Amino acid sequence: MASRDTSLHFRVVEGRDLPAKDVSGTSDPYCVIKVDNEVVARTATVWKNLNPFWGEEFTLHLPAGFHHLSFYVLDEDTIGHDDVIGKVTLSKEGISSHPRGIDRWINLNRVDPDEEVQGEISLVLQVVEEANAWALRCRVIEARDLAPRDISGTSDPFVRVILNGHTLETAVIKKTRFPHWNELLEFALDKETSGETPLVVEVWDWDMVGKNDFLGRVVFSLDAFQKAPLKGWYRLLPFPKEEEDAGGKLGALRLRVQLAEERILPSHYYQPLIDLLVESIVCPPEEEDVTPVTLLEEVSSVESRQDVATKLVKIFLGQGLVVPFLDYLNLREISRTTDPNTLFRSNSLASKSMEQFMKVVGMPYLNEVLKSIINRIFEEKKYVELDPCKIEPSRTRRISFKGSLSEAQIRDSSLEVLKGYLQDIMEAIVGSTEKCPAAMRVTFKRLHKRVSESFLEAENQDVKYIAISGFLFLRFFAPAILTPKLFNLRDQHADPQTSRTLLLLAKAVQSIGNLGLQLGHGKEQWMEPLHPFILSSIGRVKEFLDKLINVDSANEANEKQAWTLFHPTATIKEGYLHKHKADSLQLVSRFTFKKRYFWLSNESLSYSKSPEWQVRTSIPVQHICAVERVDENAFQQPYIMQIITRDNGSQLLTMYLQCKNVNELNQWLSAIRKVTVSNERMLPFCHPGTFRGNRWTCCLQADRSVHGCSRTHSAVTLGDWSDPLNPDVEAQMVYRQLLLGRDKLREKHQEFANKGTTWDPGSAVQKGSGANSERTSRAAHLLEVIEALEEAHDSFEQREKEEKLQSDSMPLP
Known part of the structure; x- marks a missing residue:
């Protein structure tokens, strides 16, 4: 089976001409980065600067289905709430349309609360005939991950359904982002009602004082469900309107963003490419000559060279050949350098x-x-x-x-x-x-x-x-x-x-x-x-x-041994966190967090009162079945994550940990998710709240063991130097670079072939002809491997399309 790997790399380079938010005539700007309204990173604050330089890079590994990447610029205030300066939002489609990445200045736009929507709603829509009359039935079941609009970190949501100027509403569910309604709203349909008539489903946050806050909407046409009912989860969208460009009045951000969406084939498809690369190192030509590795360097763009280098280093680390690989490249570099003052000075x-x-x-x-x-x-x-x-x-x-x-x-x-x-x-x-x-x-x-x-x-x-x-x-x-x-x-x-x-x-x-x-x-x-x-x-x-x-x-x-980033017992991450262990015998209190020092390795998550404390409590990594962030309203405190473990009797236990800031929270989430990547029986859903006062603070359900109300995010991790080696992903990236440079590679192949067909009685030229024959053969072999991988990708793509068509044609349960 092929898998999907989505990597989003972004660099917040700098800002310019930001507005002054402080009485001193400056600002203290920082950036918060969100993927579909979930904070994934925060830059550091640059104090008293309207033209800040951050230079911070992040790589995010995510599921394929994200929609937007947003950069919010805020002014940090020591007293009161931080001021929002503006934002830049990039759609997934917009990023995907630049395969070599986006690198430019982008003006900041104003932040409109009506556009800050998130979450999904579960609906069943159908047209039924009753007593010779037609009716539209809309069953509003539930919603999840709605935007928090109240100070408490929750909302008071209700649903408004609009058809032909008629409006029906559900009840208001107080203090939740995961409301359950299960209400049936019914409209009578006139004979004149067109199949193109829109049905609008809106979600609102009810406010006792002032106007209600918009939480998102979904629009359907009657044609979509007149013949067969629609049932499922639907993403909430903002009101359709053009984003207002502030014309540079709010300043601009210089961003670099690149999205890599790859289909990762089973390992055996990449083996011929790995073998070719390894052959370059294990059996190099006696003289400096062309190999698959040197051809890869020649056809890669200068901009992509760092990424290519990283992938090759990881491939050869996995093969246990990183030292010979670097020795091969260094020897080539040295042999081409005549002036020692310029040695290794190029990129x-x-x-x-x-x-x-x-x-x-x-x-x-x-x-x-x-x-x-x-x-x-x-x-x-x-x-x-x-x-x-x-x-x-x-x-x-x-x-x-x-x-x-x-x-x-x-x-x-x-x-x-x-x-x-x-x-x-x-x-x-x-x-x-x-x-x-x-x-x-x-x-x-x-x-x-x-x-x-x-x-x-x-x-x-x-x-x-x-x-x-x-x-x-x-x-x-x-x-x-x-x-x-x-x-x-x-x-x-x-x-x-x-x-x-x-x-x-x-x-x-x-x-x-x-x-x-x-x-x-x-x-x-x-x-x-x-x-x-x-x-x-x-x-x-x-x-x-x-x-x-x-x-x-x-x-x-021992250098031929496959190298791993960490010995199983080596500490991957450590530091102080505030801990609370939830159990069924006591209520979770915001005041019961204890400061403990934590260590994470590939084998265990352990903690004690201090780094020097001899007695440690240890949790085996294989017992972890979810690690997720917790809503702020659960404890009225930010930056809390939960670690759900399964004991030997398969009972689920939850431990809550508080970090000092959002970056530390994301780093711990990412590190624990990486070491649990091979765990079986990971939870697909969990509660982002806590069980307090005989109900869950998130979905308000009274049953402690009820099914989780929010999807887990075990696939979302931050990319860094400690990423586990993944030879299939790395080989796929190398293949992608070769595919982008295939035209150059064909030109090289033709150049070698043309030189190889010339003949001269002189022995030196005959030797050159033989060398060119070897070069032609190597280039041809590499082209064959690329074409075989391309055919495999096409085959898997066709299979996926057929499976999707078959899935779409199946009747609803």
Whole structure:
């Protein structure tokens, strides 16, 4: 059976010309991202800025059936509610129409409450004949996931049905987003009533004071159910009207959005492609030549190269061949480089693969090395500046209570602070040899050997170090120091002052990684006071790199073993959460949450009073059957999730956990869903409320064991470096890139074929002719594999269409 994989990648880059919402004439903007009205991410706040830069990326794995992606810009207020500035909404169809992705500025529009609808309604519609008269019967059964319109986080919904100017209404159900009506509304039909006459079903939130709030509508024509009844769930839609463009008055967002909807075939369909890629590495040509991997690089666009690199790294990790794969790419890159100063400076497949490899394999290592130092820099908020053009004497009260300091004193103080931070950073890095993952160390050892063999001249003796430090320092440590939020080192972006400190530290770490070669050649001469420290660190860096590549040969012998991101007992996520365990003997109270420290691994979710506490309570991962967010009105508190487990007697038990913000909530939801991906008997429905006062707070049902009123979301996860390896999905993405570049691949094949048919008596040309014959064969083989996969996709697509037609033609139960 084929499966579906939908990945939505979006980057909130920056905003411009946002309106001022604060009395200071600025705003404190942040973005909330929703998929079909469910919050999936929140950027950090950028303080006092009308042109904020966020640069935050998210990948979301979802079920195929989402409708809209919305970006809301809000102004954070410490008192009262945050102000909504505006929003950008992109439909799934609009995103899908750009297969290479959307990357542009989009004006913000006003937020209209009548458009903020969500949820579904269950209806049965039929036309019946009674006593020689025709009637339309509309049975309104229930609704789910309605928008909360009241302060309590719920609504008071009722349904209004309109036909030919006549209106009927259901009863109002108080304080719920999951109302049950089961009411029959009946209209008499005139002989003149046309089959095209619209039947409008509207859902409203009843308010005692003021006007009722609109919750959504569905429109049918009588033709749709005159011959046979309609029965099912129907998505609620807003009033039809053109979205008003604010004309840039609310500012704009620069967004990058790409949707990848893929049909994932059974594994055996991808095996020929995997075999071809593996053959490139296991049996490479004796000389630099064309292989399926090099052809993939040539036909891929520069924009897609990072994604291709990530997929290839994961494929070869799964095959246990990531070290030979990177060694193959690096050797090709080195052999094509004549000037050692330009080695790995381009965005080639080799450079991107090394970069993505470090992120996939080395993120826990990065956190262990840098996190405590970065946290201290954020907490201390010291004023640091070396550039005389940017020194602000008024800010020096943080340095001295004796009044303003001179520029020279500020520079001296800043220098000491920076040297102190740099000293700690370098101590952490050079002392991290044993913490560095073995796969990284072996890869760097191979790279060191290749560069040493290619650049033998005395003046190039440092190139073997720079090749490694260029990746480790310039593409790993320095970017993480510059923007710790983007490397999971912090939850928030740095304020402008801390950001400046991080920038100066990142510049220094880059110079150290370059072994000081660029010192004195740049425009920033004001960095010169740091040069002595940078130069004194070079020897320590070389010593560190020598130790790093002095890795036991046993690690190399084991490199063919398939690599996994985590040992089953390794901690995937940990941190403090507030916990409440619900049971049938006591009511759930908002005050019974206890602070506990949690650890998640592939085997268990465990917790104790503190990280140091020896006694832990442990829940086996295979016992988890749902992990879902909880409505705010359940406890009158936000950011709560529930973990439903099944004990040995198959009884369902629920534990409630509160997170500190929506991002932490989504991260925990995602992490637990990933480790339970193979669990059997996962629940398809659950209650997003809690059982209190002898009824569920969500659907108001009095039976504790009643069927859940909301669908579960076990397929919705955040994509990150800790994603489980999925060779079929990764191979499908590689196939998609080859399919997009098939015309280029055919041109290459034709070019090799044309060269291979020419003949000359000279032996050198005959050898070239043989080489071109090999190249032609490899290109032809790759084209055959692509065409076979395309045929398989077409076959599955046709089968799906036939199954859908058969399903649609079946009578309603």
